[in-house]
Amino acid sequence: MDALTRDQLAIEPARVLTAPDLLVGSSLPGWHAAGGGIGLRRALEDRAGIIGVLERAGLRGLGGAGFPTHRKWEAVAAQPGPEKVVVCNGNEDEPGTFKDRFLLGRTPHQVIEGALIAALAVGARQVVMYVNPHLGSVLPTVAEAVAAWRADPVLLELAAALGGPVTLEARASSGRYIGGEETAVVAWLEGSFPFPRRKPPFPAESGVHGKPTLINNAETLAHVPHILRHGAAWFRSRGRGGAPGTKLFSLSGDVQRPGLYELPMGTPLAELIEEHGGGMLMGRAFKAVFTGGPSNTLLTADHLDVPLDFDSVRARGSRLGTGAMIVVSEGTSIPRRVTEFVEFFAESSCGQCPPCKTGTYQLATLLHRIDSGHGTRADLDSIRQLCGLLPGSGRCGLIDGAVTVVASSLERFGAEYESMLRG
Numbered sequence: 001m002d003a004l005t006r007d008q009l010a011i012e013p014a015r016v017l018t019a020p021d022l023l024v025g026s027s028l029p030g031w032h033a034a035g036g037g038i039g040l041r042r043a044l045e046d047r048a049g050i051i052g053v054l055e056r057a058g059l060r061g062l063g064g065a066g067f068p069t070h071r072k073w074e075a076v077a078a079q080p081g082p083e084k085v086v087v088c089n090g091n092e093d094e095p096g097t098f099k100d101r102f103l104l105g106r107t108p109h110q111v112i113e114g115a116l117i118a119a120l121a122v123g124a125r126q127v128v129m130y131v132n133p134h135l136g137s138v139l140p141t142v143a144e145a146v147a148a149w150r151a152d153p154v155l156l157e158l159a160a161a162l163g164g165p166v167t168l169e170a171r172a173s174s175g176r177y178i179g180g181e182e183t184a185v186v187a188w189l190e191g192s193f194p195f196p197r198r199k200p201p202f203p204a205e206s207g208v209h210g211k212p213t214l215i216n217n218a219e220t221l222a223h224v225p226h227i228l229r230h231g232a233a234w235f236r237s238r239g240r241g242g243a244p245g246t247k248l249f250s251l252s253g254d255v256q257r258p259g260l261y262e263l264p265m266g267t268p269l270a271e272l273i274e275e276h277g278g279g280m281l282m283g284r285a286f287k288a289v290f291t292g293g294p295s296n297t298l299l300t301a302d303h304l305d306v307p308l309d310f311d312s313v314r315a316r317g318s319r320l321g322t323g324a325m326i327v328v329s330e331g332t333s334i335p336r337r338v339t340e341f342v343e344f345f346a347e348s349s350c351g352q353c354p355p356c357k358t359g360t361y362q363l364a365t366l367l368h369r370i371d372s373g374h375g376t377r378a379d380l381d382s383i384r385q386l387c388g389l390l391p392g393s394g395r396c397g398l399i400d401g402a403v404t405v406v407a408s409s410l411e412r413f414g415a416e417y418e419s420m421l422r423g
């Protein structure tokens, strides 16, 4: 899928990453005219202070886990030697998430500048923009933007600060979902199939070819130049209810206006759906939302007031994830949607951990049987058993995500599964 067009974006004044002046074109002079470059300059002036600014800003990883960004940067910075790598993760292949392709395809310079500031902070001279090649013109756009930065004299200043030449390149990822997991990113950049690896060691200690490697999501890095430019307090003031910054929400499913919305972190779910998404499609009643994408816990009408930030969503037993919100209306089958998602996970499982490959396949088969009206009570019991057995059985989080969505749907919509059993 190609990057979203401007018309598909609701532009409002609170925007930072999707502010109108950033969307006028993807040229480097255009980015500079919109205030780009100031963050990197501040970082060059006070290199030792970069990580502290991020800590005070409260920036957390927006690739799904919400891990505090400054802690990961500190871990890489603490590693000895100049042979370190920064990777911008632009693999984005999960159903329902379409934010990184927008940033990289429409405003790549803020992401690249964020990656360069990261390199300066952790002491890395190799910067890789790792981009899914299946996202239309996104990869060529990033490659063009990278070429523009390479010709910019600021890279010489960066090299002087880092004590040697800086390499900046755009690399095509495998385009597979699993290729976005951080150790799979490392494997692919080493020239291998993107099989996730056991952790520890974490990439921060031993990543690409054994070098300490910082891997951050494209949206996480996009925030960095703005934070360095405007300061930590400014970033904190962008959010609501104590949650810092803004967040890109990928809103899809049964709403009037699906699309990408940049809103203050902490915006209530109901506001996202009603005000920004235009309410439910054809006036149908709200049934549930797959919060944070298809590998998380479902939230129901009781949770429409939840502020969409990491801690508030977690307090309701779910996760903000990538900020994907897949809305389901009354009349739409939960088992059908869950079956589709689990089929995706079964196809995406890389196969190196047998419980994940066979477990996702088995879950998909059983769910499909129930969804098509051929399931029995024994099938439903098997699904419940698998949900108990499978978590933690894979090297990466794929199997855990698949089980989470199944178990959550059984907990909240068990009666719907029961009603579909044969006889």
Ligand SMILES: Cc1cc2nc3c(=O)[nH]c(=O)nc-3n(C[C@H](O)[C@H](O)[C@H](O)COP(=O)(O)O)c2cc1C
Residues within 6 Å of the ligand: 060, 061, 062, 063, 064, 065, 066, 067, 089, 090, 091, 092, 093, 094, 177, 178, 179, 180, 181, 182, 183, 215, 216, 217, 218, 220, 221, 396, 397, 398
């Ligand atoms: C199966 C799987 C797929 C993933 N795909 C992506 C992805 O496409 N992009 C991404 O940024 N993170 C992805 N992640 C999360 C990464 O492993 C990693 O946590 C993230 O890139 C770190 O960035 P952040 O700290 O800025 O969030 C994936 C994780 C798993 C388990």
